[in-house]
Amino acid sequence: MKGSGPFLMLMSVFLFTAANVLVKLISDLPTTQIVFLRSSISLLMCASFVLYKGFPFFGKNKKWLLIRGVFGMIALTLFFYTIQNIPLASATVIQYLSPVFTVILAMIWLGQKVRPIQWLFLAIAFVGVILVKGPDNSDVPLKFLVIGVTAAFLAAVAYFATMKCKDTDHPVLIVMYFHLLATPIMGGVSSVNWVPIDTNTLLIGLSVGVLSVLAQVAMAFAIHKEDASVVTPIKYVGAIFALAIGYFYFGEELSGMAILGIFLVIAGVTLNTFAKRPSS
Secondary structure, three states: OOOOOHHHHHEEEEEHHHHHHHHHHHOOOOHHHHHHHHHHHHHHHHHHHHHHOOOOOOOOHHHHHHHHHHHHHHHHHHHHHHHHHHHHHHHHHOOOHHHHHHHHHHHOOOOOOOOOOHHHHHHHHHHHHHHHHOOOOOOOOHHHHHHHHHHHHHHHHHHHHHHHOOOOOOOHHHHHHHHHHHHHHHHHHHHHOOOOHHHHHHHHHHHHHHHHHHHHHHHHHHHHHOOHHHHHHHHHHHHHHHHHHHHHHOOOOOOHHHHHHHOOOOOOHHHHHHHHHOOO
């Protein structure tokens, strides 16, 4: 149904935010263990769909599916690590640099041209991230800023790989490949120093996976029903959700400079989305 795209994207944002909040709630668990729990339930959901539809289980474009899975797995692990250690809003907005890196990668690998005004918008986003760090590392220590930016870059590579697979493999299979790798790898890493968990923590960890899959599906349908330039900016509302939840639920307080940085990142990335145009 035309016009439902914005609603679906907003639903996706809400579900992703809810998943991130749950990650924050179980911050005492090792990051790799959380990724394993998330991936295991997500793999079960995606694999069931792929088998039901009769798609080739290991896909067709195996090279780019593998790249998507590896880079996506590392990016998510680093992103969850930042969520566990810095304010939720800061971790979320740093991840929003991913589209910026995607533009740069497309320019380098595909020869796509960038309009001059886009460089201004991308610069605004990077300035925002610097402000998010806060004076004297008071809001986000440099270590976690670097980890967060690295996660955003790796997520951009994973997204680029996804685009390489869009004409060869079903979206659910592309998503599944991430979990197909993350489940055994993160399970193996976690087993070395496995932290015993109670039923409540187990359910929270698995819920992260369920919410994430539902969020990805909602986003895919949103982009399918509307022009990407219309629905993509809506996902940055997630930073507002994260800022509010972090303040009222987790008691996270950010400096005025960090809050300004958050809005600069949102503004820069959103304006860049609107400024894009087909080029050869």
